[in-house]
Amino acid sequence: MSIKDKLIGDNPLGFGTAPLGNMFRNIPEAEAEATVDAAWDNGIRHFDTAPFYGAGLAELRLGKALAKRKRSDFVLSTKVGRLVLDEVEDVSARDMGEKGGLFVHGRPNKIVNDYTATATLRSIEDSLKRLGTDYLDIVYVHDVAQDFYGDEWLAKFEEARTGAFRVLSQLREQGVIKAWGLGVNRVEPIELLLDLQETRPDGFLLAGRYTLLDHERAMQRLVPSLQKHGADLVVGGPYSSGVLAGGSTFEYQKAPPEILAKVERIKALAARHGISVKAAALQFVLANPVVASVIPGASRPERILEDKAALAEKIPVAFWRELREQGLVAHNAFLPL
Numbered sequence: 001m002s003i004k005d006k007l008i009g010d011n012p013l014g015f016g017t018a019p020l021g022n023m024f025r026n027i028p029e030a031e032a033e034a035t036v037d038a039a040w041d042n043g044i045r046h047f048d049t050a051p052f053y054g055a056g057l058a059e060l061r062l063g064k065a066l067a068k069r070k071r072s073d074f075v076l077s078t079k080v081g082r083l084v085l086d087e088v089e090d091v092s093a094r095d096m097g098e099k100g101g102l103f104v105h106g107r108p109n110k111i112v113n114d115y116t117a118t119a120t121l122r123s124i125e126d127s128l129k130r131l132g133t134d135y136l137d138i139v140y141v142h143d144v145a146q147d148f149y150g151d152e153w154l155a156k157f158e159e160a161r162t163g164a165f166r167v168l169s170q171l172r173e174q175g176v177i178k179a180w181g182l183g184v185n186r187v188e189p190i191e192l193l194l195d196l197q198e199t200r201p202d203g204f205l206l207a208g209r210y211t212l213l214d215h216e217r218a219m220q221r222l223v224p225s226l227q228k229h230g231a232d233l234v235v236g237g238p239y240s241s242g243v244l245a246g247g248s249t250f251e252y253q254k255a256p257p258e259i260l261a262k263v264e265r266i267k268a269l270a271a272r273h274g275i276s277v278k279a280a281a282l283q284f285v286l287a288n289p290v291v292a293s294v295i296p297g298a299s300r301p302e303r304i305l306e307d308k309a310a311l312a313e314k315i316p317v318a319f320w321r322e323l324r325e326q327g328l329v330a331h332n333a334f335l336p337l
Helices: 031-039 057-065 116-133 146-162 164-172 188-195 216-229 239-247 257-272 277-288 301-312 317-325
Strands: 044-047 076-082 082-088 109-113 138-142 179-184 201-207 232-236 289-297
Touching: 031 301, 044 216, 044 289, 057 216, 076 116, 082 116, 116 164, 138 164, 146 164, 146 188, 164 179, 188 216, 201 216, 239 257, 239 277, 257 277, 257 317, 277 289, 277 301, 289 301
Parallel strands: 044 076, 076 138, 138 179, 179 201, 201 232, 232 289
Antiparallel strands: 082 109
């Protein structure tokens, strides 16, 4: 079981649609659709979304943009664990853990966290309607981790174990979905799920925890465990929330001084070798054999073109060697040497 063998073609670049949920800013409808069109026109056939992104807004926009495409020509993943209700709420008052304020420009529909079996089936049904499709390829259990639930995350994980995990396993066995796993921003829930005996996930979407800036913890236990179980990773947030792509945010917040200092060292090394930091960030992620795909987010068509160019950029071996010699990557990190 794996995610990689469910993808179409040999393009490892996918599209993460969190920005289409009006993450950080109010994105015009035409710009959102043009961004999805740009992804398609540049060979992307792997699209990831979630009800959480703008309270269903990203799913609605993605579904509308992909409606003109043949459904069997692309792979679509979404997530369960949150229900989007018809009633509205104060968006600014939502408790979103470490992601507070991300979707203040999204829809005002109330979001309820629920990982039970009944909620999982309802979430899938609602997503199918918003996306305007009759099936999903991959379903991830979303954010059952410390960054949203603090010390209560294990209780949420147990709710998912007896609810969402079992439902998704049954749906996969029935052929309703092709694969399932977790979509999280922490490595611990993945490690815990891999240790369970009753369920066998296909792979995982890990955001922000396997990047050029932050990969040491994943390399310690997670990567060996994935190799042992034959599962793989889809990597989200390869630019560490923007700081590796010219921005100033890390972990969805203002980047701390030590992170900015490390980025400056990487920039200086990249400049000496005549390459872009974006290219280094993307190609670093894909050098790991457990990584099936990388799905940077984009809210403008030009960002898609930048990602495609970064993937194709030629990076000299000397850059990677110096990166390791300077201690800017873990000693055991996979490099495209």
